[in-house]
Amino acid sequence: MEELxxxxxxxxxxxxxxxxxxxxxxxxxxxxxxxxxxxxRQAVEKMFEGKAEMEKKLQEFEAEREKRKAADEVEAKKLLAESKKEAAIKRSEIVDLANKEAELARMRGMERLKHETEEAEGKLKGKMAGLATNLAKEMIATSAKDxxxxxxxxKASLLAAKKAESAK
Incomplete structure (x- = not known):
């Protein structure tokens, strides 16, 4: 071995x-x-046991979160439906109010038109009576025959004048 x-x-x-x-x-x-x-080794095993427990808690948390999400969606849909219903009611009220105001304006216009028509008719009757009287006078003056x-x-002229005055 010494050789080696x-x-x-x-x-x-x-x-x-x-x-x-x-x-x-x-x-x-x-x-x-x-x-x-x-x-x-025991610490690592406990850590793995803790990991399994944490995964279980995470799954429970996810399930609870999904439940809350579904409940929130239902609540949101309910609130949206209520809002739409209230908006429809408000719209209906506004349309009714506008229709009432339009009807009131139309009635006022009709009353004013009726009043103006009556005034115009009265003036026209007065002018017609005056014209009839003038015509009668001219006819009488020109035809004094009978x-x-x-x-x-x-008599006809006086009767027309009385009718015109009573119409005023």
């Missing part, structure tokens, strides 16, 4: 040293290392 560059005495000494170190480490260190590894006919024309 290995000294047998040194090799035996190293083997004995390694054996002594192994026994010392095994007695004093390996036990503590084993305990640390066991503790670490006294009876003149009396009838005068």
């Amino acid at each position: 560059g290995i000294n047998p005495v040194l090799l035996v000494a190293q083997i004995i040293s390694f054996g002594l170190l192994f026994v010392i480490f095994k007695k004093f260190l390996f036990g503590k290392i084993q305990e640390s590894l066991a503790e670490r 006294a009876k006919w003149q009396r009838e024309v005068i």
Whole structure:
């Protein structure tokens, strides 16, 4: 072995040293290392158990969130329907009010038109009576032939004038 560059005495000494170190480490260190590894393994197992529990809680939370979301959607639809109903009622009220105001304006216009028509008719009757009287006077003046006919024309003119005055 010396030919290979290995000294047998040194090799035996190293083997004995390694054996002594192994026994010392095994007695004093390996036990503590084993305990640390066991503790670490337990901590990792607890962490995985906690992870499963957290996943379960997360699923419960998601289910609760979905329930709330569905309830909120139902509530939103309900509020939207109520708002639409109220808007329809308000629209109906506004349309009714506008129709009433339009009808009132139409009635006022009809009254004013009726009043103006009556005034115009009264004025027209007055003018017609005046014209009839003037016409009768001219006819009487031009045709003084018959006294009876003149009396009838005068009576007719007076009657027309009285009717015109009573119409006012």
